[in-house]
Amino acid sequence: MVYVTRGLIEALLEFATDAEPERFTVGLEVTPVEEFDGDLGLPAETPVFTHFYHPDAGQSVSAVFGMDLSTPTGRTRGRFVSHPRGELSVSLTDDLHATMLVAIPPWTPDSVAVFDRRGRKQPLEVVDAEPPAETL
Template sequence: MRPAPVAGVVVYVTRGLVDALLDMAESAEPEQTNVVLASTPAGEFETDLGLDPETPILTHFYLPDAGKSVRAVFGMDLGTPAGRGRARFISHPQGKLEVTERDDLAGVVLVAVPPWELDSLAVFDRAGTKLDLSVLDAEPPQESLA
């Protein structure tokens, strides 16, 4: 039996990110997927999401291999910009839909299990308490290298 979500705590994520993460997990199976996620404030979206402009919406991920060689030699994660990545996506190909002691933790942890569908995705805080997940059909703002 799944624990009930903590009332009032909602984590927002775009459908595009959910689809990409579930595809990534399915492609990696039987290996685990573990990626850092980043958010965009709701106020930066072109459409009004009906949320406070400061509400973080999970919109993209950092490639797991970025900065891997520097991390291996010096123990520093240069693949994630400073101040970013307070959320993480982890797949459990043979596990349960929960946070485990072996998972890399973050403030928010999205966990997925087979069959890699929206119903097999849940969100937890770092203590393993289930939170509400709201998937938004919204495109994040386009970023450019200026």
């Protein structure tokens, strides 16, 4: 089972809508359930996808050095990819991760699915919880 917060799904779908007809992709990160306030009814070590690393952050540095310096190496546990042409699957052109959230139009929560890097569909559960606030 793959868990993701409703807020993250909504934000990703908004970015996908704004990017259409182009594809949109971002790295995703998790927060362990034990760090949430309140009981989510899941084991403490369960990872929940809660946030993303925006691809435009650090773009000027990336342009100079030719690499993505905005996303910490090895920090993303998953990737979100929008497929504006409607293919709800992992494609060979996607930047593959162990967990792939894929969305298609009409950009609703029902149009999101989760796959492993081999393209096998995984069960998805949307969690109605706010992740803990982070400080800089």
